[in-house]
Amino acid sequence: MGRHTSARERQGPENHRRTGVHVAVLVALLAGAGATVFAVAGVPPTGGPGRTAVPVPNGARSAPIGRAETLVIAVTGPACDVKVRRADGAVLLKERLPRGRTVRFGDPRLDVELSDASAAKVYVNGSLRPLGPAGKPTNFTAARPKTARP
Structure with missing residues (x-):
């Protein structure tokens, strides 16, 4: 019998690049929100x-x-x-x-x-x-x- 692999394991390196982009966008959004908090304060x-x-x-x-x-x-x-x-x-x-x-x-x-x-x-x-x-x-x-x- 073969080893069972999940859908995530089968997606390959392109999924990791996409995740990296999502992380970068999230960091940029959080930085903008932080600047707004300081401005309001x-x-x-x-x-x-x-x-x-x-x-x-x-x-x-x-x-x-x-x-x-x-x-x-x-x-x-x-x-x-x-x-x-x-x-x-x-x-x-x-x-x-x-x-x-x-x-x-x-x-x-x-x-x-x-x-x-x-x-x-x-x-x-x-x-x-x-x-x-x-x-x-x-x-x-x-x-x-x-x-x-x-």
């Missing part, structure tokens, strides 16, 4: 040193803010008009940002205008700035702290 973004006005794809979030970032604006409420200028007056950003959009700036001094003080989480030098009154505009300056020289 409002985990602040991060970035590298000296970045200026680097938009983050909607829903993307990661660990705490990097030290080199002077300003991070993450729109969490309704769309918000945002204007950011350098100390020399050059406009870095003047745009209506939708909910979920995040921008980062690494310049040493920035003048900021928001059309709705409660529509965005604002981090200055890694610290969350308190939200302002809903529907009210706000203006402020974000600056890196001065370091003592030896």
Whole structure:
């Protein structure tokens, strides 16, 4: 009598390739779901040193803010008009940002205008700035702290 083989054993290596593709698709879906969970939880973004006005794809979030970032604006409420200028007056950003959009700036001094003080989480030098009154505009300056020289 011969050995009994199951249908799975008779399918061969092409079934293993198909299973590998299914696993890869599952991992990609789980990664996307994880990014969404972080976005809903409002985990602040991060970035590298000296970045200026680097938009983050909607829903993307990661660990705490990097030290080199002077300003991070993450729109969490309704769309918000945002204007950011350098100390020399050059406009870095003047745009209506939708909910979920995040921008980062690494310049040493920035003048900021928001059309709705409660529509965005604002981090200055890694610290969350308190939200302002809903529907009210706000203006402020974000600056890196001065370091003592030896």
